[in-house]
Amino acid sequence: DAGVTQSPTHLIKTRGQQVTLRCSPKSGHDTVSWYQQALGQGPQFIFQYYEEEERQRGNFPDRFSGHQFPNYSSELNVNALLLGDSALYLCASSSGQGDQPQHFGDGTRLSIL
Amino acid sequence: GDSVTQMEGPVTLSEEAFLTINCTYTATGYPSLFWYVQYPGEGLQLLLKATKADDKGSNKGFEATYRKETTSFHLEKGSVQVSDSAVYFCALSTTNRDDKIIFGKGTRLHILP
Numbered sequence: 001d002a003g004v005t006q007s008p009t010h011l012i013k014t015r016g017q018q019v020t021l022r023c024s025p026k027s028g029h030d031t032v033s034w035y036q037q038a039l040g041q042g043p044q045f046i047f048q049y050y051e052e053e054e055r056q057r058g059n060f061p062d063r064f065s066g067h068q069f070p071n072y073s074s075e076l077n078v079n080a081l082l083l084g085d086s087a088l089y090l091c092a093s094s095s096g097q098g099d100q101p102q103h104f105g106d107g108t109r110l111s112i113l
Numbered sequence: 114g115d116s117v118t119q120m121e122g123p124v125t126l127s128e129e130a131f132l133t134i135n136c137t138y139t140a141t142g143y144p145s146l147f148w149y150v151q152y153p154g155e156g157l158q159l160l161l162k163a164t165k166a167d168d169k170g171s172n173k174g175f176e177a178t179y180r181k182e183t184t185s186f187h188l189e190k191g192s193v194q195v196s197d198s199a200v201y202f203c204a205l206s207t208t209n210r211d212d213k214i215i216f217g218k219g220t221r222l223h224i225l226p
Contacts, residue, residue, distance in 0.1 A: 004156075033212060042117075042202050042216030043157070056213050090157065094212050102212060104157040 002027065004093050004105035012111045013081050021076040021108045025093030031055075032074040033102065034066060035090040043090055049074050078110075086112045115140040117217035119203045125223045126193055134188040134220050136177075136203035144205040146170075146179055146186040147214065151200045160188075160201070195224045 005024045013019050025032050031050045035043035045058035049068035068074045072093075078085055088109050092102040119136040126132060138144065148160040148170070161170030166181035175190045186203060203217040 031210075031212060033214075035214075040218070042204070042218045043214070045213050045215065048212060056208070058213075092157075092214075094210065101159045101162070102214065106156040 004091055004103050006089075006091050006105040006108050008108060009106070010109045010111075012113060014113050015081055015083060017081050018077065018079045019081060019110060021078075021089050021091075021110070022073065023076070023091030023093075023105060024073045025091075026103045029093035029095055029103070030072050031094045032068060032072065033092045033094070034074070034076045035092065036060070037088040037090055037107070039087070046076070081112050083112050086110060115144070115205060115207055115215050117203050117205055117215055119201075119217035119220055121218070122200075122221040123223055124220060125225065127225050128195055129192045130224075132188070132190040132193045132197075132222070134201055134203075134222070136186045136188065136217060138184050138186065138203075138205050140184075140205055140207055142207055143181075144207045146177070147204040147206070148175070148177055148186070148188050149202040149204055149216070151202065151219070153199065157202070193222075193224050195226050198222055198224045 007022045033048040034046040037043040047057040048055050052068045063079045065077045088107040090107045091105045094102040116139045145164045147162045150160045161172040163170040163179040169178045177188045200219045200221050202219045204214050
């Protein structure tokens, strides 16, 4: 049973570019949350998707957007990249019923030059 | 707003020593409390959780007790092993589904043989 899978593993971009990160949830999970983990910091909640809608959002600008597909997979898009967007981006999946803990993927390491 | 404060690391101990990592929180209502662990090269894993006052979460020899009167959730282990070397995150959630997690900055633990 595959857990949460994220792609790509690593990514290098330059300032001003746009990036798309992808996440496939654990089998049986229908809710996907995205977190940003800067170096030496704890993860910060970006937003969450359920039934293809953004259900909750953290304190991140509109440059950060997302999407959830009918198969529950999700994308995180970041526009107009800044140096400060360099971080590990984590995807976590869970059941909409809230009866199981979140499972985290290994993350995508995004570096902005 | 809701937040978590945990002791700064790194913490370096010898094998078989007693471990305490302090964690305090600020939250409205009655949050669920968590400890997550991030082993080198691996993703975030839930270590233990507690959902109400005086609950004790435990796993792999680690324990933490939900203390509402002191707003604390300190992590303890009686005898650490080299394999416990990792980064430990204290966290909370105030949502019904425990799916929007607020993390502390993390504490890096080094265990010497």
